[in-house]
Amino acid sequence: MDRSPQSPGMLTDRYELTMLDSWVRDGHVHHRATFEAFARRLPQGRRYGMLGGLGRLLPMIADFGFDDVEVSWLREQGVIGEQTAAYLRDLRFTGDVDAYREGDLYFPGSPVLTVSGTLGECVLLETLVLSVLNHDSAIASAAARMTTAAGDRPLVEMGSRRTHEQAAVAVARAAYVAGFASTSNLAAGHLHGVPTVGTAAHAFTLAHATEEAAFVSQVAAQGTGTTLLVDTYDIEEGIRTAVRVAGPELGAIRIDSGDLAEESARARALLDSLGNTRTRIIVTSDLDEFVISALADAPIDGYGVGTRVATGSGHPTASMVYKLVAVADRPGADAPLRPVAKKSAAKASVGGRKLARRRHEDGVLVGEHYDVLDHDAAVELAPDDVQVAVVRGGRVLHDPSLDEARATARRALASLPPAARSVAAGEAHLEVGATARDLPDPSSTPVPASEGAPA
Amino acid sequence: MDRSPQSPGMLTDRYELTMLDSWVRDGHVHHRATFEAFARRLPQGRRYGMLGGLGRLLPMIADFGFDDVEVSWLREQGVIGEQTAAYLRDLRFTGDVDAYREGDLYFPGSPVLTVSGTLGECVLLETLVLSVLNHDSAIASAAARMTTAAGDRPLVEMGSRRTHEQAAVAVARAAYVAGFASTSNLAAGHLHGVPTVGTAAHAFTLAHATEEAAFVSQVAAQGTGTTLLVDTYDIEEGIRTAVRVAGPELGAIRIDSGDLAEESARARALLDSLGNTRTRIIVTSDLDEFVISALADAPIDGYGVGTRVATGSGHPTASMVYKLVAVADRPGADAPLRPVAKKSAAKASVGGRKLARRRHEDGVLVGEHYDVLDHDAAVELAPDDVQVAVVRGGRVLHDPSLDEARATARRALASLPPAARSVAAGEAHLEVGATARDLPDPSSTPVPASEGAPA
Numbered sequence: 001m002d003r004s005p006q007s008p009g010m011l012t013d014r015y016e017l018t019m020l021d022s023w024v025r026d027g028h029v030h031h032r033a034t035f036e037a038f039a040r041r042l043p044q045g046r047r048y049g050m051l052g053g054l055g056r057l058l059p060m061i062a063d064f065g066f067d068d069v070e071v072s073w074l075r076e077q078g079v080i081g082e083q084t085a086a087y088l089r090d091l092r093f094t095g096d097v098d099a100y101r102e103g104d105l106y107f108p109g110s111p112v113l114t115v116s117g118t119l120g121e122c123v124l125l126e127t128l129v130l131s132v133l134n135h136d137s138a139i140a141s142a143a144a145r146m147t148t149a150a151g152d153r154p155l156v157e158m159g160s161r162r163t164h165e166q167a168a169v170a171v172a173r174a175a176y177v178a179g180f181a182s183t184s185n186l187a188a189g190h191l192h193g194v195p196t197v198g199t200a201a202h203a204f205t206l207a208h209a210t211e212e213a214a215f216v217s218q219v220a221a222q223g224t225g226t227t228l229l230v231d232t233y234d235i236e237e238g239i240r241t242a243v244r245v246a247g248p249e250l251g252a253i254r255i256d257s258g259d260l261a262e263e264s265a266r267a268r269a270l271l272d273s274l275g276n277t278r279t280r281i282i283v284t285s286d287l288d289e290f291v292i293s294a295l296a297d298a299p300i301d302g303y304g305v306g307t308r309v310a311t312g313s314g315h316p317t318a319s320m321v322y323k324l325v326a327v328a329d330r331p332g333a334d335a336p337l338r339p340v341a342k343k344s345a346a347k348a349s350v351g352g353r354k355l356a357r358r359r360h361e362d363g364v365l366v367g368e369h370y371d372v373l374d375h376d377a378a379v380e381l382a383p384d385d386v387q388v389a390v391v392r393g394g395r396v397l398h399d400p401s402l403d404e405a406r407a408t409a410r411r412a413l414a415s416l417p418p419a420a421r422s423v424a425a426g427e428a429h430l431e432v433g434a435t436a437r438d439l440p441d442p443s444s445t446p447v448p449a450s451e452g453a454p455a
Numbered sequence: 456m457d458r459s460p461q462s463p464g465m466l467t468d469r470y471e472l473t474m475l476d477s478w479v480r481d482g483h484v485h486h487r488a489t490f491e492a493f494a495r496r497l498p499q500g501r502r503y504g505m506l507g508g509l510g511r512l513l514p515m516i517a518d519f520g521f522d523d524v525e526v527s528w529l530r531e532q533g534v535i536g537e538q539t540a541a542y543l544r545d546l547r548f549t550g551d552v553d554a555y556r557e558g559d560l561y562f563p564g565s566p567v568l569t570v571s572g573t574l575g576e577c578v579l580l581e582t583l584v585l586s587v588l589n590h591d592s593a594i595a596s597a598a599a600r601m602t603t604a605a606g607d608r609p610l611v612e613m614g615s616r617r618t619h620e621q622a623a624v625a626v627a628r629a630a631y632v633a634g635f636a637s638t639s640n641l642a643a644g645h646l647h648g649v650p651t652v653g654t655a656a657h658a659f660t661l662a663h664a665t666e667e668a669a670f671v672s673q674v675a676a677q678g679t680g681t682t683l684l685v686d687t688y689d690i691e692e693g694i695r696t697a698v699r700v701a702g703p704e705l706g707a708i709r710i711d712s713g714d715l716a717e718e719s720a721r722a723r724a725l726l727d728s729l730g731n732t733r734t735r736i737i738v739t740s741d742l743d744e745f746v747i748s749a750l751a752d753a754p755i756d757g758y759g760v761g762t763r764v765a766t767g768s769g770h771p772t773a774s775m776v777y778k779l780v781a782v783a784d785r786p787g788a789d790a791p792l793r794p795v796a797k798k799s800a801a802k803a804s805v806g807g808r809k810l811a812r813r814r815h816e817d818g819v820l821v822g823e824h825y826d827v828l829d830h831d832a833a834v835e836l837a838p839d840d841v842q843v844a845v846v847r848g849g850r851v852l853h854d855p856s857l858d859e860a861r862a863t864a865r866r867a868l869a870s871l872p873p874a875a876r877s878v879a880a881g882e883a884h885l886e887v888g889a890t891a892r893d894l895p896d897p898s899s900t901p902v903p904a905s906e907g908a909p910a
Contacts, residue, residue, distance in 0.1 A: 006642045011620045013613065013639040014653030022655075022676040028662055035658070060620075073645050081676070119662055126656075130616035131623055158468065161585035162772040164622035165466045165515075168586055184468040187461045190528050198469030200477075201581070203490070203779035206795040207483055207574055221477040221536070232797055307772060316766040317617040324658035340661040342687055 009066040009091070012127045017079045020120055024084040029120035030331040034353045037113035037129055037322045039106065043141075043315035045425030048416065050144045050409060051112055052174040053136025054102035058396045060128060064093045064121075093121050097391035098381065100356070102400065103140070103177050103409030105416070109432035111354040111370055112320070114387070119327060126322045134320050135167065138312035139174035142289070144413060145313065145423050146305055147179030149292040154181035154302045156197055158284065159310025171310045177405045179413075180309075181302075193402060199254070205232040215245040225251035227282055230267075231258065239267055243274045252280040252301065260285065261298045268299035288313050289423040323349045339372070350434060355379065356386040365415040368432045464521040464546070467582045472534045475575055479539045484575035485786035489808050492568035492584055492777045494561065498596075498770035500880030503871065505599045505864060506567055507629040508591025509557035513851045515583060519548045519576075548576050552846035553836065555811070557855065558595070558632050558864030560871070564887035566809040566825055567775070569842070574782060581777045589775050590622060593767035594629035597744070599868060600768065600878050601760055602634030604747040609636035609757045611652055613739065614765025626765045632860045634868075635764075636757075648857060654709070660687040670700040680706035682737055685722075686713065694722055698729045707735040707756065715740065716753045723754035743768050744878040778804045794827070805889060810834065811841040820870040823887045 023029040042049055066074070066088045075085045095117020106112050113129060115122050146155055157175040160168035160183075172188030182195040189196035200218055208214035215228055224246040230238030230253045242253055253271070255263050260283045271279050283295070284304035292303055308314075323342070328335035339351030354370035368386070373379065381389050390398035400408075413421060420429035478484040497504055521529070521543045530540045550572020561567050568584060570577050601610055612630040615623035615638075627643030637650040644651035655673055663669035670683055679701040685693030685708045697708055708726070710718050715738045726734050738750070739759035747758055763769075778797070783790035794806030809825035823841070828834065836844050845853035855863075868876060875884035 006624075006645060008620075010642040010645055011615070011623065012641050013615055014641055014644075014651045015639060015655055016653075017641070018653050018677065019655050019659045022659070022672045023662070025676050026672045028672075031662070033662065070645065074641070077644065077651065079641070079651070123658060126658075127616050127623075128620055131618060131620035134617055135619040135622070160466070160468055161582050161777075162589055162774075163586060164590040164619060164625055165463075165583055165586035166621035167590070167619035168466065168582075169461075170619055184470060186467050186469055186472070186529070186534070187465040189469075189532065190461060190465055190525065196469045196532065196534070198471075198473050200470055200474050202797050203578060203581075204474045204477070206779050206797065207478070207486070207488065207782045209784060217477045217481045217483075221480050222473065307774070311771040316771045317762060319617075319762070322616075324661050327662045329664060342657050342661065 007066050007070055008060040008064050008128055009088070009124065010070055011131065012124060014079060016124050016126055017074060017084070019123055020087070021080045021084045023119055023123075024087050025081070027331060029087065029118060031119045032328040032333065032335060032337060033117070033119040033122050033324060034326040034337065035115045035122050035126070035322055036111045036325050036354065037115075037133060037320050038111050039108060039318060039320045041108045041319070042428050043319070046141065046315070047420045047422070047426050047429045048141070048144075049106045049137055049318060050140040050178055050412070051100050051102055051104050051106055051133070051137055052140030052177055053132040053170070054099055054390070055400065055402070055405065056136065056170060056173070057129065057132040058097070058390055058398065060132070061093050061097065061125060061391060062394060062396050064125065064128070065091050087120065091121065091124075092394055093117065093125070093391075094394040095121055095391070096389070096393070098379065098387045099390045099398075100386060101388055101405070101408045103405040103407075103412060104386070105365070105412045106137075107368060107428050107430040107432050109370075110368060111356055111387070114353060116353075123324075130320055130322050134318045136170055136174040137318040137320065138316055139171050139309065140178040140409070141318065142313035142315065143175040143178035143180055143309050144409065145289040146292055146309060148413060148421050149289040149296075149423050150303055151296070153300065156180065156182050156184065156302065156304040157309055158184040158198075158304045159306040159308075160185045162307045163310040168310065173402070175309055176402060178409050179406065180305075199227040200229050202229065202232045202256075205229065211238060212241050212245060215242055219246050224249040227252040227254050229254045229256065231255050235263055235267065236270060239270050240274070243271070243276050243279075248275055248278075250276055250279045252282050254282045254284060254304075256284045260291075260300070261295055264295075264298045264300050293423055325349065325351050326353055353379075354434075356432070358386055360415065363415065364417050365430070368430050370432060370434055372434050462521050462525055463515040463519050463583055464543070464579065465525055466586065467579060469534055471579050471581055472529060472539070474578055475542075476535045476539045478574055478578075479542050480536070482786060484542065484573060486574045487783040487788065487790060487792055488572070488574040488577050488779060489781040489792065490570045490577050490581070490777055491566045491780050491809065492588060492775050493566050494563060494773060494775045496563045496774070497883050498774070501596065501770070502875045502877070502881050502884045503596070503599075504561045504592055504773060505595040505633055505867070506555050506557055506559050506561055506588070506592055507595030507632060508587040508625065509554055509845070510855065510857070510860065511591065511625060511628070512584065512587040513552070513845055513853065515587070516548050516552065516580060516846060517849060517851050519580065519583070520546050542575065546576065546579075547849055548572065548580070548846075549849040550576055550846070551844070551848070553834065553842045554845045554853075555841060556843055556860070556863045558860040558862075558867060559841070560820070560867045561592075562823060562883050562885040562887050564825075565823060566811055566842070569808060571808075578779075585775055585777050589773045591625055591629040592773040592775065593771055594626050594764065595633040595864070596773065597768035597770065598630040598633035598635055598764050599864065600744040601747055601764060603868060603876050604744040604751075604878050605758055606751070608755065611635065611637050611639065611757065611759040612764055613639040613653075613759045614761040614763075615640045617762045618765040623765065628857065630764050631857060633864050634861065635760075654682040655684050657684065657687045657711075660684065666693060667696050667700060670697055674701050679704040682707040682709050684709045684711065686710050690718060690722065691725060694725050695729070698726070698731050698734075703730055703733075705731055705734045707737050709737045709739060709759075711739045715746075715755070716750055719750075719753045719755050748878055780804065780806050781808055808834075809889075811887070813841055815870065818870065819872050820885070823885050825887060825889060827889050
């Protein structure tokens with residue numbers, strides 16, 4: 001059985017344990033440190049990212065650790081020595097985490113997650129933090145574009161079969177956060193409370209002697225308000241049969257093939273001519289934000305999206321990184337933290353802990369920057385700050401419902417100027433950097449690319 | 456905690472339960488049926504697919520079902536009626552499965568998985584079968600291309616942070632099947648026995664006062680045979696420091712940025728001039744099969760591949776479908792099965808159960824077709840048949856080790872003509888269809904596209 005018996009600690013790259021092993025031996029393991037997760041850039045053509053996965057990640061951070069069997073295995077494999085084994089047996093994350101809200105937007109450089117604690121407990125979180133945020137944010141970011149393209153028409157997430165069976169549950173959850181109305185995935189309904197929908201596949205029709213017999217069976221079980229799939233044989237004949245079987249109260253028909261603009265127009269005319277003016281038309285079949293945009297004028301009442309939402313619509317990962325930005329040079333709570341940064345040209349990072357700030361004009365998001373904090377200052381986050389204190393002393397303080405995350409996403413998308421909500425390829429709406437007063441050389445201060453004049 | 460408490464049955468699209476509910480009411484649930492998984496086409500430019508995930512899937516099929524809490528939830532949600540709830544409480548898969556071996560190749564139309572049983576037990580497997588095969592086959596197919604491009608140089612899978620935390624474990628497993636030497640993912644080591652490797656990240660160097668102090672600590676913990684990451688500040692300086700600290704026995708250096716052809720050549724010259732002729736050079740940083748091919752002449756001893764293997768190198772899903780191909784019109788073991796197929800132009804399927812056949816010339820795979828079987832004939836698979844009897848009466852009969860799956864993959868890749876192993880974009884090496892004698896109209900017989908003259 002593949003019910004993931006391993007602890008969250010095992011969902012980790014070996015090099016984190018190898019580094020830990022050195023640090024246990026040389027004492028660095030107890031030095032205070034701060035790590036940050038951020039994206040250096042957005043996927044090509046994307047104007048914003050949407051943060052997903054925070055609500056899945058935080059309980060796993062609180063539960064982070066290894067059981068005895070796992071520690072023994074790591075020891076036997078030579079990954080760690082005995083001293084590190086002892087350290088891992090007792091390990092619990094006891095540090096602090098600040099984060100952007102799930103459903104909020106992020107841009108290149110936004111410090112979406114800040115982890116503070118000892119070097120040992122912080123370094124081990126790298127893979128888990130990035131796996132969850134990169135996957136779920138890729139899905140949420142793609143789903144947000146589809147939500148925007150669909151306008152008032154509801155979207156159903158139905159991509160489970162196109163991705164790993166557990167990733168599928170997270171896909172349904174992230175798409176719902178980003179504005180999808182429902183999912184086909186039952187586990188997402190059971191575990192996360194995402195509304196589930198679904199009626200029938202082509203196999204249902206094929207299994208009956210005739211299409212009519214299939215529709216009769218489905219209506220008998222589910223009532224006339226159900227959705228009948230009409231394209232197994234011939235769409236026009238299928239619609240006539242559906243109306244004959246279900247009558248004027250037929251809830252919806254689904255079309256899963258052909259030219260959807262053309263087929264939906266033909267279906268609407270036929271349904272209306274048969275008196276079924278209230279029967280809705282749902283379309284599925286390789287939809288994404290671009291196809292949905294192109295179908296805006298077609299008489300369609302809802303979309304089912306599969307492959308493209310489950311695979312991030314061309315960008316299956318959000319490419320966030322998790323970087324050490326400050327560390328103490330001796331153990332102890334009173335040791336000062338020293339900002340650190342990697343220097344290589346393509347992968348440079350900015351040292352020091354960051355406090356994000358946003359600027360709105362007439363309700364429109366026109367700028368985001370961060371202040372690099374004096375590392376020893378206590379961070380007191382205000383309720384309207386971009387970052388939220390989500391974990392303190394290892395305890396999760398922030399546990400919004402999925403509907404609250406949906407509201408965050410809705411507000412965030414509404415704060416973008418119309419051009420930044422476009423699904424057409426474009427530059428990131430903002431670039432996020434430090435303010436001038438935090439940098440020694442004002443000429444190196446990044447300015448939001450489109451601040452004041454959003455592209 | 457996100458330890459996937461749900462049963463495999465819940466990793467399912469709601470419409471399967473909705474269909475089941477109708478079939479429980481109208482009696483179809485007990486009719487015999489056969490479903491097949493296959494890919495209508497390969498991702499654009501791909502010449503073959505490699506089957507992944509079978510070893511993960513079969514135990515979940517054997518364990519398929521729902522617990523009482525889940526059945527009650529489905530009932531409360533109105534997904535199913537009481538009669539179906541009773542059916543689900545007792546549900547176990549009792550049917551048969553035939554499949555291609557994990558690690559074997561497939562082409563458009565190859566019947567990679569055949570499920571036979573009652574309509575009820577077979578229809579419920581759709582989502583789970585496709586999630587596992589589509590995800591793991593996408594990874595294996597991409598990884599096989601990287602394996603081919605790398606030749607004798609070992610590949611490390613290190614993409615865990617770029618994908619869902621549980622998908623990451625399956626990625627490591629599938630890449631190993633396809634020929635990768637090892638993974639960074641500890642859970643894949645613990646659960647599946649994939650060899651794990653890993654030494655240090657940039658954070659390790661940054662956390663120490665100097666690069667030298669970091670290397671001293673790492674060598675003290677892991678010995679001189681370790682791999683030192685030399686590009687945190689300046690690569691040349693990093694290499695000199697690494698050699699000074701570890702001496703002539705330094706196992707390897709890793710370069711994670713810059714022009715890897717240039718940097719590796721410079722690093723090789725410098726290492727040799729310092730007397731470290733046996734110190735290996737490992738490179739990482741946005742590698743894929745194309746970059747690896749381009750680096751064939753660079754003095755590189757091994758590759759670490761992350762994002763691109765974990766996301767299928769541009770094709771994160773294998774687009775397999777699971778289709779009803781035969782069904783009985785009454786219940787009972789003696790009822791004859793009727794072949795069925797969907798007629799729509801773009802999504803047509805071929806009815807009837809299929810037996811795959813391959814043709815080799817001088818050890819080269821030059822053709823694959825299937826015979827559509829007389830549906831009532833017992834299928835006796837021979838040991839050298841393409842398909843294997845993997846489940847009989849709900850019991851898993853086929854449980855090869857990962858090393859056996861690797862051997863299958865190695866043999867399969869070796870059976871391709873050189874052009875079909877190329878990573879350059881091209882047509883599928885073969886198209887798989889029925890033989891003439893199985894089709895009423897010989898003019899509709901698909902012929903392998905490149906049979907006898909592989910592109």
